[in-house]
Amino acid sequence: MTTPVVNLYLVGFMGTGKTTVGRAIAYRLGAKLIDVDATIEREQGKPVSKIFEEDGEPVFRKLERDFIESGHPARGCIVACGGGLVVQPGMLELLDSRGVVICLHASLETVLKRTRHSKSRPLLNVEDPLARMREIYSVREPIYRKAGTLLLTDNRSLPDVIAHAMRVYKREAADFLRTHRLAEPPATNPAAPDDRAG
Numbered sequence: 766m767t768t769p770v771v772n773l774y775l776v777g778f779m780g781t782g783k784t785t786v787g788r789a790i791a792y793r794l795g796a797k798l799i800d801v802d803a804t805i806e807r808e809q810g811k812p813v814s815k816i817f818e819e820d821g822e823p824v825f826r827k828l829e830r831d832f833i834e835s836g837h838p839a840r841g842c843i844v845a846c847g848g849g850l851v852v853q854p855g856m857l858e859l860l861d862s863r864g865v866v867i868c869l870h871a872s873l874e875t876v877l878k879r880t881r882h883s884k885s886r887p888l889l890n891v892e893d894p895l896a897r898m899r900e901i902y903s904v905r906e907p908i909y910r911k912a913g914t915l916l917l918t919d920n921r922s923l924p925d926v927i928a929h930a931m932r933v934y935k936r937e938a939a940d941f942l943r944t945h946r947l948a949e950p951p952a953t954n955p956a957a958p959d960d961r962a963g
């Protein structure tokens with residue numbers, strides 16, 4: 766399989782499968798997976814939970830924004846975003862302009878099952894994570910609803926979700942390429958036809 770040209774951005778709430786699905790898609794396409802959280806952790810030399818604790822959430826959000834604005838290649842990567850990345854003002858428009866956006870969805874009960882054994886999500890390290898998720902999700906829902914193509918993942922196996930996401934990506938990447946190529950100036954030198962004629 767050839768490396769894809771158009772970037773794919775996987776967005777959606779925590780625990781919907783962005784990192785896992787992104788890794789599988791990148792592997793299948795022979796592309797580069799960039800997990801935004803992992804990249805920030807590597808660059809900052811500490812886990813996301815420590816960044817929240819020591820520097821505060823706004824600093825983490827700024828790091829996410831910097832990553833999207835200038836911290837990754839414009840072509841050829843599968844990007845697994847953190848759940849709050851697309852929620853920041855202007856980010857969805859930015860992602861839309863850079864590639865294909867797919868939003869993974871799961872009910873909060875499913876999200877709880879998938880995330881309860883992990884301590885790596887600082888927003889959910891509270892006594893009642895389900896109540897916390899409800900609060901956060903209610904604020905974010907309007908944005909997730911607008912964010913690219915929505916893929917439901919409840920009661921669906923990972924291979925099924927991955928195959929579906931691959932189909933959506935291939936179709937939308939072709940559309941993206943077509944529309945963006947049309948918008949580009951012609952590659953040939955305008956003088957060339959005259960030269961040939963002469």
Ligand SMILES: Nc1ncnc2c1ncn2[C@@H]1O[C@H](COP(=O)(O)OP(=O)(O)O)[C@@H](O)[C@H]1O
Nearest residue numbers: 779780781782783784785879918921922923926
């Ligand atoms: N469709 C699915 N079915 C079962 N488990 C899933 C599914 N999608 C994700 N998971 C599991 O849920 C957990 C969280 O997935 P992850 O990729 O880290 O989500 P995100 O990056 O969106 O927070 C992982 O253990 C993953 O294997």
Ligand SMILES: O=C(O)C1=C[C@@H](OP(=O)(O)O)[C@@H](O)[C@H](O)C1
Nearest residue numbers: 778779780802847848849886887
């Ligand atoms: O939804 C959020 O605000 C967050 C989601 C996390 O990523 P995942 O969605 O991959 O868990 C991570 O970026 C951080 O803990 C904050």
Ligand SMILES: [Mg+2]
Nearest residue numbers: 783784845847
């Ligand atoms: Mg993730």
